[in-house]
Amino acid sequence: QKEVEQDPGPLSVPEGAIVSLNCTYSNSAFQYFMWYRQYSRKGPELLMYTYSSGNKEDGRFTAQVDKSSKYISLFIRDSQPSDSATYLCAMTHRGGSNYKLTFGKGTLLTVNP
C-alpha cells in the first residue's frame, strides 16, 4: 500500500460546479498537509497548508483534514476554467530530517466553460 493514495482522474466538471478532491494516507505520523496546484509545464503552487484536523477556508478553497480516518480533502466552490490543472496533495511529519514531502499522484481537473 502506498503511503498516499490519490485518484488521478481525470475529473471533468462544468463551470460553477463544486469540486471535491481527496487523498488517503496510511502513515499516522503525518502531521502537516498541503494542497498544490500545478499547471502544465509549471511548478506546483501552494494552495492550502494545514496541520490540524478540521476545515480551513481560503476564498473558494476549503481544505479538510480528518486524522482519525487518515483522509484529506480539497473543495473548490464556483469552479472556473482557470482552475483546470493538476492538484497534488502532499504531507510530511516531524521527525527524520528536513521534512520531506510525500506526494499523491495528482488529480487532473478540467473545468469546462
Place this chain on the structure above:
Amino acid sequence: GAVVSQHPSWVICKSGTSVKIECRSLDFQATTMFWYRQFPKQSLMLMATSNEGSKATYEQGVEKDKFLINHASLTLSTLTVTSAHPEDSSFYICSASMQAVQPQHFGDGTRLSIL
C-alpha cells in the same frame, strides 16, 4: 510572498554538456532547498535535499557525481547535471522552505532537453 525563481526555464544542449540550473528564494531566506525531477503525467520525484552550507543529501538511486548540488547561501542553490545524456532529459523543479514545518514553495521548473 514566498517566491522562488528558477533559471533557465528551458535549455537544449548537446550530449556530453554540463548544465547548471539556479534556484533562488527572492523574498525569504531558505534554510532548506529541494530538487525534484518530474516525468510527464507523473508526480514529483525527490532527488536531493540541501541545507545552506552543508553537503546535499541524495535520495536512493540518484547519482551524486552526476547531479551536483551547491547551496552556498540562504537564497541560492544550484543543480549541475554533469555530462548530460538524452536519458537526463526531464523537467527539474526546485523548492525552498523557510524553516522546519513550513511548507515548500516551488520554482517554475526547468525543462532540460539533451540532444
